[in-house]
Amino acid sequence: MSRVWRKEYNEDMYHLNELNPVQREAAEYKDGPILILAGAGSGKTRVLTYRIAHLIAQGIEPWNILALTFTNRAAKEMKERVGTLLGSEGQGLWVSTFHSSCVRILRREISALNGYSRSFVIYDSSDQMTLIKECLKELDIDDKKIAPRAVLSAISDAKNKLKTVENFDAQAGDYFQDIVSKAYKIYQKKLFNNNALDFDDIIMLTVRVFREFPDVLKHYQERFKYILVDEYQDTNHAQYILVKLLAGLYRNLCVVGDDDQSVYGWRGADVQNILDFERDYPETKLLKLEQNYRSTGKILKAANTVVCQNANRKDKVLWTENSEGEDIEIYKASNEHDEARFVSNKIRDLSDAEGRPYNDFAILYRTNAQSRVIEEQFMKVGIPYRIYSGQKFYERMEVKDILAYLKLVYNSAESVSFTRVVNIPKRGIGKGSLEKVFEYAEEQGLKVFDALAEVEHIPGLQTKAKRSLESFYNLVVEFKAKAEEGIAVTDLTDKILADTGYITMLRTEGTIEANARLENLNEFLSLTSEYDKNFEAYLEDTEIKEEQNMVILGGFLEQVSLVADIDNYDEVEDAVKLMTMHSAKGLEFPIVFAVGMEDGIFPSSRNTLDDLHLEEERRLCYVAITRAKEKLYLSHACQRMVYGHIQDSLASRFLEELPEGILLKIESKALSSNFASAGTSYQNKKWLDNGSEIVKLGSVKFTVGDKVEHMTFGRGIVMAVSGEGKQAEITVVFSGEIKKLIAEYAKMLKI
DNA sequence: CGCTGATGACCCCAG
DNA sequence: GTCATCAGCG
Numbered sequence: 023m024s025r026v027w028r029k030e031y032n033e034d035m036y037h038l039n040e041l042n043p044v045q046r047e048a049a050e051y052k053d054g055p056i057l058i059l060a061g062a063g064s065g066k067t068r069v070l071t072y073r074i075a076h077l078i079a080q081g082i083e084p085w086n087i088l089a090l091t092f093t094n095r096a097a098k099e100m101k102e103r104v105g106t107l108l109g110s111e112g113q114g115l116w117v118s119t120f121h122s123s124c125v126r127i128l129r130r131e132i133s134a135l136n137g138y139s140r141s142f143v144i145y146d147s148s149d150q151m152t153l154i155k156e157c158l159k160e161l162d163i164d165d166k167k168i169a170p171r172a173v174l175s176a177i178s179d180a181k182n183k184l185k186t187v188e189n190f191d192a193q194a195g196d197y198f199q200d201i202v203s204k205a206y207k208i209y210q211k212k213l214f215n216n217n218a219l220d221f222d223d224i225i226m227l228t229v230r231v232f233r234e235f236p237d238v239l240k241h242y243q244e245r246f247k248y249i250l251v252d253e254y255q256d257t258n259h260a261q262y263i264l265v266k267l268l269a270g271l272y273r274n275l276c277v278v279g280d281d282d283q284s285v286y287g288w289r290g291a292d293v294q295n296i297l298d299f300e301r302d303y304p305e306t307k308l309l310k311l312e313q314n315y316r317s318t319g320k321i322l323k324a325a326n327t328v329v330c331q332n333a334n335r336k337d338k339v340l341w342t343e344n345s346e347g348e349d350i351e352i353y354k355a356s357n358e359h360d361e362a363r364f365v366s367n368k369i370r371d372l373s374d375a376e377g378r379p380y381n382d383f384a385i386l387y388r389t390n391a392q393s394r395v396i397e398e399q400f401m402k403v404g405i406p407y408r409i410y411s412g413q414k415f416y417e418r419m420e421v422k423d424i425l426a427y428l429k430l431v432y433n434s435a436e437s438v439s440f441t442r443v444v445n446i447p448k449r450g451i452g453k454g455s456l457e458k459v460f461e462y463a464e465e466q467g468l469k470v471f472d473a474l475a476e477v478e479h480i481p482g483l484q485t486k487a488k489r490s491l492e493s494f495y496n497l498v499v500e501f502k503a504k505a506e507e508g509i510a511v512t513d514l515t516d517k518i519l520a521d522t523g524y525i526t527m528l529r530t531e532g533t534i535e536a537n538a539r540l541e542n543l544n545e546f547l548s549l550t551s552e553y554d555k556n557f558e559a560y561l562e563d564t565e566i567k568e569e570q571n572m573v574i575l576g577g578f579l580e581q582v583s584l585v586a587d588i589d590n591y592d593e594v595e596d597a598v599k600l601m602t603m604h605s606a607k608g609l610e611f612p613i614v615f616a617v618g619m620e621d622g623i624f625p626s627s628r629n630t631l632d633d634l635h636l637e638e639e640r641r642l643c644y645v646a647i648t649r650a651k652e653k654l655y656l657s658h659a660c661q662r663m664v665y666g667h668i669q670d671s672l673a674s675r676f677l678e679e680l681p682e683g684i685l686l687k688i689e690s691k692a693l694s695s696n697f698a699s700a701g702t703s704y705q706n707k708k709w710l711d712n713g714s715e716i717v718k719l720g721s722v723k724f725t726v727g728d729k730v731e732h733m734t735f736g737r738g739i740v741m742a743v744s745g746e747g748k749q750a751e752i753t754v755v756f757s758g759e760i761k762k763l764i765a766e767y768a769k770m771l772k773i
Numbered sequence: 774c775g776c777t778g779a780t781g782a783c784c785c786c787a788g
Numbered sequence: 789g790t791c792a793t794c795a796g797c798g
Contacts, residue, residue, distance in 0.1 A: 125788095584788060
């Protein structure tokens, strides 16, 4: 398609007129660094996609543009939206996560680094855990005194700050750091010997290649003349440097972020990167997107009021043209079961009265453990739901097992997968025998798997173990041969599951759990066949080298490692969504319930000690509130079971920070000790049908769709409301009869 | 070698 | 309360 044709085309072919003036300026500002501070719901993805379309319309080649995101979800969404604007004109554009972009680069360039090979595998967090435990064992460190998790997170932290083993060692101060330093060294050596990278290596090594090989860097600088970064407030130091290097030549860097939504400090994100952007790039164009298109006025007011309590933030105030909306309801529950009942009753009511689909609701909580009670309640009353956190598909035992087999087939140098599956299903190869194999391999300078070829020479093995190891070896060699012939991943997986006896093992077990595992394996097989169907497109896309053996299998494994959630977010499914506040970031829902608003839970007790952490929790609260479009419910329980113990808890301090006048506070009936005093005034005391009571009312507000009970007319539904406050005229349908009532005089309850 | 019961740790989580 | 890990025994 020619540029000339494009220019002759309607000036607004990319619908720039659909943007507000600031959005449009952000989308059209072409050269040089630009920082877009985009408040929640201000249309930031829209701006990014229009910007990409606009660059291409200006004659920039799509392959000169790189858009970086954190999540696959964000990358996918942006790709789709760019696709809608551009159709096939976007060919060659890179819209991908930091990690997939870096893997693509490393698959080409990693061999520049001494000893690294292009056919590396990627270790996930449980592989990392296995490896670090081995390291601590070698160092003779009791993992009860030093938690492997802590060591791992210290190493990850170091890598995120681009600290090498040597850097770390040089500045290790105390006993713990000293241990981490030693562990880091061994850990890194093990990764290297296994031809494996962990997730942090993916970024760190890309930076290393760029720093050590300026010509390689130059190549990518020339290629990516225009760079866009989404959620810039979530970048860690390594990602910050990566972007800085890539944009170093042309400086056409557009970053979008919201310091108020920085909630990933604990995994290395550094808000300072966004706060300092203007210092790094003095010629920066700064734009603020402050108009919110998502939420009602009251929801926005609540969000603003809370986040304004933070001292360390860029000054901005979100506003909206949307209607004020309904009050924010705060429910005080007696315990977590009461809270769950409140949520399910509300959903039932709104679904009955307003015909709300289940899809409209989301339940947000601070920790995954809180989902259980709500899940149980939903099951009990038959509300369809879907949990969007918790265990990932690829982390399930059976899936990890089959993946370990595949990884071993792909890269037999890899010892973590070897150790995992050598005795699965049970082959009578115990810890003792395995140690002997490892010992022998070490002595002979062999990879463990290759040592099995000489099983006869391994001293101290029992005949039974020897035979088992031998047949295991032959089995895997056979799989390898098939893979090298280019067998489809589905067929290979099938063969492994059958020949190793894995399927038989689960069938024999026959428990409900085993059946669930079999189902998961079926699910896995449908993923492989999906991949087999279009692996050619995938390989082309990731630029995996053709000359490599087992390209097909390698491509599959890479896809699996980089796409963490196949439990993909499905907007169409009609089910209530349950997720943590963290995973809700970037999403929106008509009706949001934020549950467990209790001090100690939210803010989490470990983050209440210092302002830095407390402010991050408060930002999380801001994120949670701003997910809601129309209606927000906040609930807290006076007592809650935590780790098997009943705990008394106070309402979250964040609830205290909410502005008066837009709140409707409701208390569980189970809490009022004195029932007699509950009937003081018919107008001011309200009973909800789940046994809850409104104890504090600004003015009683009725909205279209409210179910009501009138003293004389009985039950009805509000059809229309005109006017405001006490004088409002409310139209209600009672069984067949339509009545117009004035709010002030209507002897009527919301039910 | 592999099962069983006691013991203690337990947040948020992309890739 | 629930999961993972480990010592100790058949």
